[in-house]
């Protein structure tokens with residue numbers, strides 16, 4: 032009898048635990064090709080604002096608007112800028128890893144030496160000419 036009771040308690044505890052774990056899972060993004068599937072909402076918001084601010088643009092610069100649903104479709108790959116951004120993300124991670132010895136350069140909590148802002152400085156196309164010295 033005692034054994035069954037302990038087993039029952041154990042089972043209830045197990046069910047409760049798995050419920051808590053599933054509940055705390057980060058939101059699922061539908062179409063991640065370069066970012067980790069475990070990216071949390073906080074990390075995604077922070078990174079997307081970094082992208083937008085670094086280029087002096089808004090979300091719609093890379094993300095398509097769904098006319099039928101009258102809302103942004105963030106998972107869509109309709110805009111070429113989104114694909115370019117993916118390549119830029121890979122390049123930025125590589126620069127950090129290869130030239131600046133940043134380990135885990137693709138992790139969103141890594142302390143990077145080169146970011147989108149390093150080159151873009153608030154513009155779509157980075158400057159190539161240095162300022163004129165008078």
Ligand code: HEC
Pocket residue numbers: 059060061062063064065066067075079080082083086088089090091092093094105106112113114116117
């Ligand atoms: C410079 C381009 C760029 C800008 C600007 C940008 N994003 Fe993104 N966003 C991306 C890329 C690239 C991905 C896909 C990452 C991947 O493939 O792992 C993405 C993915 C996302 C996703 C995940 C969609 C899914 O379900 O797969 C969300 C949500 C998102 N962006 C929101 C935003 C918001 C909100 C803004 C404005 C604050 C924004 N983005 C601005 C490039 C951009």
Ligand code: HEC
Pocket residue numbers: 082086112113115116119120121123145146147148149150151155156157
């Ligand atoms: C090492 C410098 C460098 C870094 C770092 C960098 N970029 Fe770029 N990016 C460029 C250059 C240079 C161009 C312009 C290429 C051209 O005009 O053909 C560009 C172009 C782009 C474009 C296309 C702009 C257009 O007018 O078509 C997007 C989108 C973009 N970058 C996003 C990003 C994002 C997002 C990041 C960070 C993940 C990033 N870039 C990091 C140098 C950089």
